[in-house]
Amino acid sequence: MFVSDCLNINNEGHLTIGGVDTVEIAKEYGTPVIVYDENAIRKNCRSFVDSIDECYDGNGRVLYANKAFSCLEMCRIANDEKMGLDVVSGGEIYTALKAGFPAEKLYFHGNNKSYAELKYALENGIGRIIVDNPDELQTISEIAKESGITANIYMRIKPGIDAHTHDFIKTGQIDCKFGFALETGEAMECVRLALAAENVNLAGLHCHIGSQIFDIDPFVLAAEVMMNFIADIKKETGAVITELDLGGGFGIKYSEKDKPVSFGSYMKPVSAKIKEMAAEKDLPVPFVLIEPGRSIAGAEAVTLYTVGNVKKIPDVRTYVAIDGGMTDNPRYILYQAEYTALCANKADRPKDMQVTIAGKCCESGDLIQENTMIQTAQKGDILAVLSTGAYNYSMSSNYNRVPRPAVLMVKDGNVRTIIKRETYEDVIRNDL
Ligand code: LLP
Numbered sequence: 001m002f003v004s005d006c007l008n009i010n011n012e013g014h015l016t017i018g019g020v021d022t023v024e025i026a027k028e029y030g031t032p033v034i035v036y037d038e039n040a041i042r043k044n045c046r047s048f049v050d051s052i053d054e055c056y057d058g059n060g061r062v063l064y065a066n067k068a069f070s071c072l073e074m075c076r077i078a079n080d081e082k083m084g085l086d087v088v089s090g091g092e093i094y095t096a097l098k099a100g101f102p103a104e105k106l107y108f109h110g111n112n113k114s115y116a117e118l119k120y121a122l123e124n125g126i127g128r129i130i131v132d133n134p135d136e137l138q139t140i141s142e143i144a145k146e147s148g149i150t151a152n153i154y155m156r157i158k159p160g161i162d163a164h165t166h167d168f169i170k171t172g173q174i175d176c177k178f179g180f181a182l183e184t185g186e187a188m189e190c191v192r193l194a195l196a197a198e199n200v201n202l203a204g205l206h207c208h209i210g211s212q213i214f215d216i217d218p219f220v221l222a223a224e225v226m227m228n229f230i231a232d233i234k235k236e237t238g239a240v241i242t243e244l245d246l247g248g249g250f251g252i253k254y255s256e257k258d259k260p261v262s263f264g265s266y267m268k269p270v271s272a273k274i275k276e277m278a279a280e281k282d283l284p285v286p287f288v289l290i291e292p293g294r295s296i297a298g299a300e301a302v303t304l305y306t307v308g309n310v311k312k313i314p315d316v317r318t319y320v321a322i323d324g325g326m327t328d329n330p331r332y333i334l335y336q337a338e339y340t341a342l343c344a345n346k347a348d349r350p351k352d353m354q355v356t357i358a359g360k361c362c363e364s365g366d367l368i369q370e371n372t373m374i375q376t377a378q379k380g381d382i383l384a385v386l387s388t389g390a391y392n393y394s395m396s397s398n399y400n401r402v403p404r405p406a407v408l409m410v411k412d413g414n415v416r417t418i419i420k421r422e423t424y425e426d427v428i429r430n431d432l
Contacts, residue, residue, distance in 0.1 A: 154206040
């Protein structure tokens, strides 16, 4: 019925998450508030871990792409579920370490890591650094040499697959700020540099083909391209690459239009392709990693708002104004992202009102959704926007000095705060 199994409607006609009445949550914790269902998140983690274990006989690892929603509690959950973490900044590394995450299970991404970030990562015993460019390789080698350690690295490869287009395409050269191109010989050149670099161990390769992808074929094709490159590396340099990180990008349901497939449906054909290629090219089956972010946390949260005014503009549209907006969810203004919304306190009633949901910022584009159907809304209603668990809080801002909302976790009927609501004092904390 809903975009996630963690949502339902109770006898009072209220929306529930993880069995807890969202209207009660709004009353007790205030709005706007983001509410996650921990059991649903853990179920997603396990589906990935189980399918990778099954497909690679325990010879693989799932990394939670922390950028989707990073906080101490999410790091603890990922660790508890035996996952590693994809981290993309010093701040994400700091968060993970503060949560007690083992440094050797952190995989450090990014196209422009600073010297300070690289030093911080290496000094703390980071598991792998995913190298983006030759300059970075040089810096890593220098820091590792100075510290008397060996840095384990992957190289980020552009596999030349654009999965963002409706029908994915395999192009010669894709315009992308991340990683090394295969076609130009840039990737092979850097492999040679990495193999020759002091205090550096080229442990593996990485690729990531996009986000919110429902097709299986681009993932299989990416695996094929990467295995071919591993074979070329062996032929040209004699080096055998034994780890292959295939990135994230698995699609979730934001609206009825989205048709996600099960995690196993991606994993099985990809692993079959990798094993087939390994046999054909006389290579070992690599240790395989994947990096789901959105598909771990995205569909397992709702944002609750209170409706302020309802502004009917005859023959134009009806704006329903809420007490949050682009500051807690910039995805509509950025990507025209689709969302499902409803009145949580009238969830059992028909959706009979076409509205545009407007945020409270001083900006006409501050909308959450345009021309969407919800129950007839009035001041004081609780508006729920679904599937707000990924790239919402993590991309939130204090524009207009709006404090960030609280984030709650529901588990087995209990609700706890995992990130406190910001206060006005928090908003000015760095001002001098
Ligand atoms: N690995 C790498 C190297 C990535 O760059 C990303 C996402 C992921 C894994 C996780 O992808 P996921 O499984 O979450 O699709 N802000 C955008 C999404 C940006 C994705 C950035 N990279 C949005 O809100 O849609």
